[in-house]
Amino acid sequence: MTEPASSAISASGEFDIERWPFYWLTRFTGRYLHEMEIALKALGLDIPRWRVLMSLRGDKVLSVSEIADNAIVKLPTMTRIVQRMQIDGLVRSRQSASDRRVTEVELTDAGRLAGQQAWGIADAIYSRTFGKIPAEEVTRLNRTMRTLNRNLDD
Numbered sequence: 001m002t003e004p005a006s007s008a009i010s011a012s013g014e015f016d017i018e019r020w021p022f023y024w025l026t027r028f029t030g031r032y033l034h035e036m037e038i039a040l041k042a043l044g045l046d047i048p049r050w051r052v053l054m055s056l057r058g059d060k061v062l063s064v065s066e067i068a069d070n071a072i073v074k075l076p077t078m079t080r081i082v083q084r085m086q087i088d089g090l091v092r093s094r095q096s097a098s099d100r101r102v103t104e105v106e107l108t109d110a111g112r113l114a115g116q117q118a119w120g121i122a123d124a125i126y127s128r129t130f131g132k133i134p135a136e137e138v139t140r141l142n143r144t145m146r147t148l149n150r151n152l153d154d
Contacts, residue, residue, distance in 0.1 A: 003143065008020035018122045020068065028045055030036070030039070032129070033047060034104065035125050036050065036121070036122065036125065039117060039121040039125065040044070040121060041120060042118050043114060043121070045114060045118055048069060048071070048073065048077075048079065048081045049084075049085060049090065049114075050118050050122075051067075051070065051071035051073070051080065052067055052085060052090075052091065052105075052115060053090070053111060053115035053118055053148075054070075054108070054118075054119070054122075055067045055071060055117070056091070056106060056107045056115070057072040057115055057119070058110070059100075059106070059112075060106070061104050061106045062105060063096065063102045063103060063104055063105070064079055064082055064093075064102075064105060065078075065102075066080055069107060079103075082103075084112070087095075088110075089108055089110045089111075090107065090108060090110055090111035090114055091105050091106065091107055091108060091111050092105070092106060092108055093105045093106075108131070120137070
């Protein structure tokens, strides 16, 4: 049996922010999103559009609710994002043939091109961030993050 994670309270009873994993997760996420925002702006994109483009990558057709789930965004917010992306010509939507209440979304040619360009940016940031970390450590990190998410679901 493994030992539980240590607390952020030091031996002297003081809170040590650098021992608090949420501090590092928040800092990392903030820095990553900042880097992505700056780089995507050059393409006329933003983080919400990026998340839709990546959700639909590989010619996927997903419902608005599936995209919202992937992007960790509330459904009404995602509906507005998809509507703006339709106006921009990046996606098209239609009612599902099997359930008329469901709106399905897919990339247009312009959306696929924007997605490819955005992926190039994301891949460069990924390489800079994880390039010197062994693949097995990245796999372990992904596994740990997945477990943490599942723990919060419980």
